[in-house]
Amino acid sequence: xxxxxxxxxxxxxxxxxxxxxxxxxxxxxxxxxxxxxxxxxxxxxxxxxxxxxxxxxxxxxxxxxxxxxxxxxxxxxxxxxxxxxxxxxxxxxxxxxxxxxxxxxxxxxxxxxxxxxxxxxxxxxxxxxxxxxxxxxxxxxxxxxxxxxxxxxxxxxxxxxxxxxxxxxxxxxxxxxxxxx
Numbered sequence: 001x002x003x004x005x006x007x008x009x010x011x012x013x014x015x016x017x018x019x020x021x022x023x024x025x026x027x028x029x030x031x032x033x034x035x036x037x038x039x040x041x042x043x044x045x046x047x048x049x050x051x052x053x054x055x056x057x058x059x060x061x062x063x064x065x066x067x068x069x070x071x072x073x074x075x076x077x078x079x080x081x082x083x084x085x086x087x088x089x090x091x092x093x094x095x096x097x098x099x100x101x102x103x104x105x106x107x108x109x110x111x112x113x114x115x116x117x118x119x120x121x122x123x124x125x126x127x128x129x130x131x132x133x134x135x136x137x138x139x140x141x142x143x144x145x146x147x148x149x150x151x152x153x154x155x156x157x158x159x160x161x162x163x164x165x166x167x168x169x170x171x172x173x174x175x176x177x178x179x180x181x
Contacts, residue, residue: 035134047080081148097165110151113179146181
């Protein structure tokens with residue numbers, strides 16, 4: 001089940017909000033400028049499925065977002081616990097970073113933990129199958145797929161070159177939760 005925890009950046013052990021209520025999650029994230037939607041995850045998709053199969057299964061929703069937001073590129077990221085590079089891939093985005101464009105992910109299968117550093121708060125968003133999250137450009141954040149990753153996510157981009165992570169140099173991510181799967 002999707003979940004949201006909000007912390008003050010200086011108090012990583014005391015959530016000021018903790019909820020699994022869909023409406024509360026959507027409201028809190030929308031109030032913070034984060035797009036969060038529930039899509040119908042209607043097809044049996046698993047890590048290792050062909051990207052074309054995944055994209056075709058969600059073509060209608062993808063086309064709606066492209067028309068609405070002007071995205072230019074769509075791809076699929078898929079990872080499971082059997083991947084020999086899973087530790088290296090996990091570490092890649094565990095430190096706080098930004099992107100020069102929105103980071104949009106729709107979780108078709110599995111889960112991942114986005115942590116967003118918004119002002120003086122950190123929003124931990126556990127995204128699961130059916131969740132779409134859009135992290136606005138230049139928002140400091142980090143992402144954890146856990147030590148045993150299992151997810152398939154559709155990603156949408158305005159410019160794939162703009163999606164390169166720019167690390168902030170802050171160690172704030174080390175103070176907050178990790179996804180333990």
